[in-house]
Amino acid sequence: xxxxxxxxxxxxxxxxxxxxxxxxxxxxxxxxLSDTLTFGALLFAYSYGRISNPDWPTPFHKESIxxxxxxxGCLLSSSLTMVLxxxxxxxxxxxxTRNWLLVTMLFGTAFILLHGMEWSKLIExxxxxxxxxxxxxxxxxxxxxxxxxxxxxxxxxxGVIYLGVVALRKKFLPILFLLWLLxxxxxxxxxVFHVGIHVLLLALIVAAIVLFLKPxxxxxxxxxxxxxxxxxxxxxxxxxxxxxxxxxTRI
Amino acid sequence: xxxxxxxGKAQYFWVWGGLLLLTAIEVVLAYEQVFPPIHxxxxxxxxxxxKSALIIGWFMHLKHEIVAMKWTMMISVIICLxxxxxxxxxxxxxxxxxxx
Numbered sequence: 001x002x003x004x005x006x007x008x009x010x011x012x013x014x015x016x017x018x019x020x021x022x023x024x025x026x027x028x029x030x031x032x033l034s035d036t037l038t039f040g041a042l043l044f045a046y047s048y049g050r051i052s053n054p055d056w057p058t059p060f061h062k063e064s065i066x067x068x069x070x071x072x073g074c075l076l077s078s079s080l081t082m083v084l085x086x087x088x089x090x091x092x093x094x095x096x097t098r099n100w101l102l103v104t105m106l107f108g109t110a111f112i113l114l115h116g117m118e119w120s121k122l123i124e125x126x127x128x129x130x131x132x133x134x135x136x137x138x139x140x141x142x143x144x145x146x147x148x149x150x151x152x153x154x155x156x157x158x159g160v161i162y163l164g165v166v167a168l169r170k171k172f173l174p175i176l177f178l179l180w181l182l183x184x185x186x187x188x189x190x191x192v193f194h195v196g197i198h199v200l201l202l203a204l205i206v207a208a209i210v211l212f213l214k215p216x217x218x219x220x221x222x223x224x225x226x227x228x229x230x231x232x233x234x235x236x237x238x239x240x241x242x243x244x245x246x247x248x249t250r251i
Numbered sequence: 252x253x254x255x256x257x258x259g260k261a262q263y264f265w266v267w268g269g270l271l272l273l274t275a276i277e278v279v280l281a282y283e284q285v286f287p288p289i290h291x292x293x294x295x296x297x298x299x300x301x302k303s304a305l306i307i308g309w310f311m312h313l314k315h316e317i318v319a320m321k322w323t324m325m326i327s328v329i330i331c332l333x334x335x336x337x338x339x340x341x342x343x344x345x346x347x348x349x350x351x
Contacts, residue, residue, distance in 0.1 A: 019320035044335045052342035080267040231310045238302045242295035246281035
């Protein structure tokens with residue numbers, strides 16, 4: 001489709017953009033508002049179960065809380081580096097924009113790995129979406145926990161890939177392919193992440209379609225819009241951390 | 252509208268420090284377990300709302316946007332989220348009256 005706006009004769013004045021800002025940003029805000037309701041519903045479902053069941057399991061002991069606190073630190077720090085990337089993009093400093101985006105991706109990857117370790121530990125202890133070893137009368141604990149945290153982990157993974165595309169463009173595709181291949185070969189077939197790693201393959205296909213069909217040089221606006229998404233996943237974790245982990249401590 | 256660059260980086264480091272401090276307070280409260288679960292839930296939610304306001308206002312730069320954008324977006328999403336609270340009445344009913 002042509003990038004040039006069609007100018008009809010006689011229509012000199014165009015309607016100003018919504019809220020006086022560019023449409024990409026408005027689009028991302030509207031998507032994030034709708035995503036807020038998705039996470040809101042999941043958080044409310046979890047909290048409903050937590051309140052209505054006096055026997056709600058409290059499996060998160062010292063190690064889990066320390067791990068989740070570290071994960072929170074990673075996400076908060078990644079938000080700071082994301083802001084620094086946006087500031088660098090606004091002053092047209094391309095190399096620092098890329099560097100800060102890569103640091104943000106590093107924090108995001110650390111978060112995913114720590115979360116994966118936490119999940120693996122819970123799975124080893126016998127927790128599935130349908131049952132848990134701590135409270136047989138509360139089978140929905142596993143289902144609500146895995147849905148909520150899994151949905152968030154998926155968002156963080158998509159966020160890391162999104163930032164990778166903005167930072168490295170086509171150079172990111174072989175890196176993503178290698179990550180998928182290494183992850184698939186290294187993760188044991190018995191692990192749930194052996195299947196979950198295929199999210200990277202799907203993302204690779206989508207990213208390749210986007211990058212080859214509409215190649216462009218991502219500007220400060222694109223970096224800012226990707227930053228909005230990244231801060232949103234941080235924001236959601238600010239509610240998951242206290243509701244899921246801190247409210248179910250066993251210390 | 253966009254005066255982010257001029258305001259400098261320092262404010263973002265302050266916000267980041269504030270967020271880490273609030274997280275530390277949350278963790279200490281959970282470790283000490285000084286409040287019963289319902290009060291703990293209320294206090295943790297208040298702290299989380301403060302943290303989310305810091306993230307939305309500074310990191311997502313909503314405080315630099317025009318007033319119409321701030322109010323339209325925030326009020327709509329807050330009303331929708333508050334509507335979900337209607338289910339909590341049923342959760343308390345189950346706790347106090349049992350499933351009937």
